[in-house]
Every structure is written in C-alpha cells, then in structure tokens.
Amino acid sequence: MSGGPLKDLGRVFDSVADAYDAGRPAYPDEMYRALSELSGVDLDGATTVDVGAGTGILTRALRARGAQVIAVDPGAEMLARLVSRAAGEGGEEGERGAPPPVAAVLADGNALPLADGVADLVTYAQSWHWLDPVVSIAEARRVLRPDGAIVGCWNLNHAAQADWLAAYEARLAEAVPTYWGPAVEEWSVPPIAAAFEVIEERWIPWTRLVGIEDFLLGLRSHSYMAAMSPQTADELVDRQRVELRKAFPEGLLSVPMRVYLAVGR
Ligand SMILES: C[S@@+](CC[C@H](N)C(=O)[O-])C[C@H]1O[C@@H](n2cnc3c(N)ncnc32)[C@H](O)[C@@H]1O
Known part of the structure; x- marks a missing residue:
C-alpha cells in the first residue's frame, strides 16, 4: 500500500464507506444481460478489471455470474468492505457455488498496475467520471484483449417519473453547492460515449423498493x-427525512431508477 496521491484519491469515499456499503443500490439483472449482449462478452469465465470498484457492488454481481474480477480502487476503506464481503460470499447473488477469490488492488485507474491484454472487460460502475477521461480509456485499452470491451454504467434516480423524487432532488440542488443531478437543467450523463468511435448505449429503467432510512x-x-x-449534512438529511x-x-419508497449503460471498443 502506498500513501500520498493514492490516499488523496481515495479520501472522498473512504469517509463514507459504511454508508456507501449499506445505502447504495445494486444494478438490475437486466443490466448484466444488456452488458453481455452489447459487448459480445459472456460474463461466465470473463476476466474483468472493475475500476473504481468501491465496496464491490458491481464486482459481487459479476463474480456471481462467473466472472474473474480484478477490483481496482484507491480507497483503502472502500476496498476493505469489498474484500471482507467477498470473504463471506457463497454465491448468494447467483445460482452457482462460491466464486473464486477476488483480486483487490489499491491503485489509481489512470495507471493500472496490470499487464497488457489481460482482460475481456474493463468496467467503470459510477466511477469513470472520477478519472482522467483520456488517460483512463488509454489504460483500459492497454489492458484489454483485442476483442474486449469497455463498460461504463451509472445507476440514477429518474426524477422525471415521480413528483416526490423531483422535489427531493430540488431540495438537494438548493442545499448543496456542488450538486450535479436531474434538478439541474443542463445535467447529463458523464460523456464516456465521446471517447469511442463505436459505442452502444442503453437506458434500463427499474424500480428500487427501499426503506426511508436506507435511502x-x-x-x-x-x-x-x-x-x-x-x-x-445532518440538517439536510433531517430535512429530507x-x-x-x-x-x-x-x-x-418505490424509487423510479434508470441505469445508463455505455459499452465501447
Ligand atoms: C461512486 S463510487 C463507485 C463504486 C462502485 N463501482 C459502485 O458501483 O458502487 C466511485 C469510486 O471510484 C473510486 N475512484 C476515485 N478516483 C479513482 C481513480 N483515479 N481510479 C480508480 N478509482 C477511483 C472511488 O474511490 C470510489 O470507490
């Protein structure tokens, strides 16, 4: 483990690792079907580098579907949750038995400590926007096999589908100076599509049933x-509650969500 710049990169989410682990939603099954279809990569047996893996929301689901995952993140606290959950896994997200051990790598996704051509997929689940848009994609291309694919996905509140959710987002926009979300007129998904000549995009709607405290x-x-x-932060959470x-x-709550999925080559 190294400190300095990596520690700085990891700092933002490390301070909220427990809340992240407990409160963030998983991705719907349909996303994994679309990911395979659009990439042409069968997840069963695929080697995936999950960049910005965090507490392992995507990593766990990929492993449950038979993928070998190398989880990369600069956040030591986030990765610690990923590792401890993986240790207790028995294939609960899928029908198969316990998945193989996860490889967790404390590193910057802009400088992957991996050899060339080792991966079938490089995934960024809600993380690509934290990386350098050019350097990260060059690194992903380097570690991919020739027919591999690069995947970005974001799980988003679909505020236009429910007045209460639009009001919730509007309260966030009002209270948080750095808010960037559906309550901002010019808001859009991170521009990962611009990094590719060949890109497949899909919007996948789904509904999240969740208790208010977990939300x-x-x-x-x-x-x-x-x-x-x-x-x-406490005042804002209290107001939302x-x-x-x-x-x-x-x-x-029945929260209208949608996943933005982009698969590039
Ligand atoms: C919003 S979280 C996404 C976590 C997880 N993939 C998920 O789907 O929930 C973003 C993650 O990106 C990581 N991150 C930030 N900068 C990074 C970088 N330069 N390289 C790799 N990961 C980075 C953060 O530490 C954090 O764990």
Whole structure:
C-alpha cells in the first residue's frame, strides 16, 4: 500500500464507506444481460478489471455470474468492505457455488498496475467520471484483449417519473453547492460515449423498493455530502427525512431508477 496521491484519491469515499456499503443500490439483472449482449462478452469465465470498484457492488454481481474480477480502487476503506464481503460470499447473488477469490488492488485507474491484454472487460460502475477521461480509456485499452470491451454504467434516480423524487432532488440542488443531478437543467450523463468511435448505449429503467432510512444512508454516501460539514449534512438529511415521511408515512419508497449503460471498443 502506498500513501500520498493514492490516499488523496481515495479520501472522498473512504469517509463514507459504511454508508456507501449499506445505502447504495445494486444494478438490475437486466443490466448484466444488456452488458453481455452489447459487448459480445459472456460474463461466465470473463476476466474483468472493475475500476473504481468501491465496496464491490458491481464486482459481487459479476463474480456471481462467473466472472474473474480484478477490483481496482484507491480507497483503502472502500476496498476493505469489498474484500471482507467477498470473504463471506457463497454465491448468494447467483445460482452457482462460491466464486473464486477476488483480486483487490489499491491503485489509481489512470495507471493500472496490470499487464497488457489481460482482460475481456474493463468496467467503470459510477466511477469513470472520477478519472482522467483520456488517460483512463488509454489504460483500459492497454489492458484489454483485442476483442474486449469497455463498460461504463451509472445507476440514477429518474426524477422525471415521480413528483416526490423531483422535489427531493430540488431540495438537494438548493442545499448543496456542488450538486450535479436531474434538478439541474443542463445535467447529463458523464460523456464516456465521446471517447469511442463505436459505442452502444442503453437506458434500463427499474424500480428500487427501499426503506426511508436506507435511502437516506445512500444520500449520506454521496461525495457532495462527504464534502459538507457534519452539521450541515445532518440538517439536510433531517430535512429530507421529514419530507419523505410526510409523503410516505409507512416508511417505504418505490424509487423510479434508470441505469445508463455505455459499452465501447
Ligand atoms: C461512486 S463510487 C463507485 C463504486 C462502485 N463501482 C459502485 O458501483 O458502487 C466511485 C469510486 O471510484 C473510486 N475512484 C476515485 N478516483 C479513482 C481513480 N483515479 N481510479 C480508480 N478509482 C477511483 C472511488 O474511490 C470510489 O470507490
């Protein structure tokens, strides 16, 4: 393990690793079907470099589908959750037995400590926008086999589908100076498509059923919350809780979501 620049890269999410682990949603099954279809890569047996793997949301699902995953992240706390969960895995997300041990690498995705041509897939699940847009893709191309593919995906609240969610996002926009999301008119997905001549894109709608407290844990795990003072973050979470409880006294949310999936070569 090294300190310095890596520590700086990992700092943002390391401070919210527990909230991230507990509060962020997984990706829907349909995304994995689309990923295989668009990339032409069968996940079973595929070697995948999961860059910005964090606590392992995508890593776990890929492994459950038979992929060998090299999980890369500069966040020591985030990776520690990924490793400890992997140690307790028994294939619970799939029908198969326990997946092979995960390789967790504390590193910067802009300088992958991996040999050329080792991977069938390089994945960035909600992470590519944290990397250098040019250097990261050059690195991904280097570690890919010739017929491999680069995958970006983002799990997003689909605020246009529910007034209460639009209001929730609007409260965030009002309270958080660095907010960048659907309440901002010019908001758009990270421009990973621009890095490729051949790119397949897909929007995958799904619904997340979640309790209000878990939903608020997810809120706490965003980088813009980690950047706020604890008191300001608490006030914002409290305000959101009051409004959500008013709208859903039973405490359960049905959140319209959509995944933006981009597969490039
Ligand atoms: C929003 S989290 C996504 C985690 C996970 N992939 C998921 O789907 O939930 C972004 C992750 O990117 C990582 N990250 C930030 N800068 C990075 C870099 N230069 N190289 C690799 N990962 C980076 C962060 O440490 C964090 O774990």
